[in-house]
Amino acid sequence: MVTKGVEIAPATGKLGVLLVGLGAVSTTLVAGVEAVKLGLEHPTGSLTQMGTIRLGKRTDNRTPKIKDFVPLTDINDIVFGAWDIFNDNAFEAAMNAGVLEKDLLNQVSEQLSSFKPMPAVFEQNYVKRLHGENVKTGKNKMELAEQLIEDIARFKAENNCERVVMVWAASTEIFLEASEVHQTIEAFEKGLYDNDPRIAPSMIYGYAALTAGVPFANGAPNLTVDIPALTALAEKNKVPICGKDFKTGQTLMKTILAPGLKSRMLGLHGWYSTNILGNRDGEVLDDPENFKTKEESKLSVLEHILQPDVYPDLYEGFSHVVRINYYPPRGDNKEGWDAIDIFGWLGYKMQIKIDFLCRDSILAAPLALDLALFMDLAQRAGMKGVQEWLSFYFKAPQTAPGLYPEHDLFIQLMKLKNTLRHLKGEDLITHLGLEYYD
Numbered sequence: 001m002v003t004k005g006v007e008i009a010p011a012t013g014k015l016g017v018l019l020v021g022l023g024a025v026s027t028t029l030v031a032g033v034e035a036v037k038l039g040l041e042h043p044t045g046s047l048t049q050m051g052t053i054r055l056g057k058r059t060d061n062r063t064p065k066i067k068d069f070v071p072l073t074d075i076n077d078i079v080f081g082a083w084d085i086f087n088d089n090a091f092e093a094a095m096n097a098g099v100l101e102k103d104l105l106n107q108v109s110e111q112l113s114s115f116k117p118m119p120a121v122f123e124q125n126y127v128k129r130l131h132g133e134n135v136k137t138g139k140n141k142m143e144l145a146e147q148l149i150e151d152i153a154r155f156k157a158e159n160n161c162e163r164v165v166m167v168w169a170a171s172t173e174i175f176l177e178a179s180e181v182h183q184t185i186e187a188f189e190k191g192l193y194d195n196d197p198r199i200a201p202s203m204i205y206g207y208a209a210l211t212a213g214v215p216f217a218n219g220a221p222n223l224t225v226d227i228p229a230l231t232a233l234a235e236k237n238k239v240p241i242c243g244k245d246f247k248t249g250q251t252l253m254k255t256i257l258a259p260g261l262k263s264r265m266l267g268l269h270g271w272y273s274t275n276i277l278g279n280r281d282g283e284v285l286d287d288p289e290n291f292k293t294k295e296e297s298k299l300s301v302l303e304h305i306l307q308p309d310v311y312p313d314l315y316e317g318f319s320h321v322v323r324i325n326y327y328p329p330r331g332d333n334k335e336g337w338d339a340i341d342i343f344g345w346l347g348y349k350m351q352i353k354i355d356f357l358c359r360d361s362i363l364a365a366p367l368a369l370d371l372a373l374f375m376d377l378a379q380r381a382g383m384k385g386v387q388e389w390l391s392f393y394f395k396a397p398q399t400a401p402g403l404y405p406e407h408d409l410f411i412q413l414m415k416l417k418n419t420l421r422h423l424k425g426e427d428l429i430t431h432l433g434l435e436y437y438d
């Protein structure tokens with residue numbers, strides 16, 4: 001199918017990337033981008049920077065880099081800003097996070113030290129384990145949202161940015177379910193004035209971003225903009241949104257492996273996943289109410305990929321357990337184990353063990369970079385509301401109401417690349433390939 005392509009405004013000037021939370025992921029992102037700008041490192045793990053896209057037939061030999069194919073902001077034109085409940089500048093925060101080596105941080109210390117977080121919208125009730133002092137006050141949640149909108153405008157003017165995007169990389173909030181206050185823009189705004197406890201800080205950031213016309217990507221599993229009121233606001237103000245929960249580590253492995261098992265019609269009795277993690281994220285998730293938010297996000301992937309209702313003989317009633325244990329000695333270097341009990345021909349049992357010695361923020365930082373750049377592209381291309389083509393980056397992708405999310409990493413990648421081809425009016429690739437045999 002040939003499409004005409006979509007008009008995309010050029011990526012001129014500076015792009016402000018406003019990070020909510022200046023913790024392990026954000027500082028690893030900021031330090032990494034500064035290191036790449038200085039030519040010290042490669043942006044490994046970033047599809048926007050290193051990925052290519054095949055265009056036309058396999059025999060055409062057209063495989064540009066994605067960043068040369070669609071008009072993405074050059075990473076030299078990115079300016080970072082952040083909010084956090086701690087006063088530490090980005091250098092101190094990166095040192096505390098302990099992800100990157102001091103040698104590397106020292107080489108970008110000038111850029112990082114000058115960057116201080118703005119006071120956050122925060123309530124301890126939503127993140128039980130944290131106490132911070134760099135926090136906004138206001139007579140109600142609407143006033144806090146207004147302060148964030150002022151922050152965005154000030155940041156944009158002071159840094160001479162043409163455009164701004166916001167990425168939530170702050171702590172996981174307690175588990176909340178969508179209720180009446182989340183259903184319409186009017187109910188939500190009334191809730192902001194009434195200080196409704198069902199409106200979490202992340203939703204206040206989401207509301208502020210969408211009101212200010214700023215695209216919002218949610219890297220944590222909190223509901224945040226995944227509520228009817230804020231998806232409606234995104235549509236109304238023509239702003240792209242996406243989430244939830246960066247797909248790194250164990251879930252990344254799951255969405256690589258499970259589609260493979262299913263494609264060979266291998267059955268599953270159970271998948272037991274456990275993690276030890278010693279960073280601040282691990283500490284926050286050690287609280288049962290915060291862990292529940294993460295657990296919901298992690299558990300959903302296998303059901304959707306394996307479709308037990310379609311393949312009851314292979315997948316009905318499989319056991320799926322996910323645990324995260326806070327274990328300080330490991331810091332950000334998580335160890336994730338998977339014990340997978342599968343069965344094959346004639347029901348014969350087999351086992352797969354995975355022991356992934358990963359680094360959480362090293363896996364997450366390039367995703368945050370790609371999301372910032374793709375969300376900016378989406379806005380310049382006039383795309384609004386939920387950006388399902390960015391499911392590739394998330395554990396619990398946001399979708400249109402009533403639509404089940406696609407979790408298979410390879411389908412997600414195909415969808416992402418076909419969206420880029422569509423934007424540029426290139427043929428979508430179906431992999432049919434009969435034309436080579438005519």
Ligand SMILES: NC(=O)c1ccc[n+]([C@@H]2O[C@H](COP(=O)([O-])OP(=O)(O)OC[C@H]3O[C@@H](n4cnc5c(N)ncnc54)[C@H](O)[C@@H]3O)[C@@H](O)[C@H]2O)c1
Binds near residue numbers: 173247
């Ligand atoms: N690293 C990964 O692989 C990964 C994967 C998926 C999701 N995530 C999610 O990304 C988020 C960030 O992870 P991290 O490892 O950087 O955590 P972190 O604890 O190092 O950083 C989070 C920061 O957010 C700040 N914060 C908390 N509430 C805030 C608020 N309301 N406003 C502003 N700042 C606030 C905290 O003070 C902290 O500095 C977490 O929610 C985590 O679950 C991380």
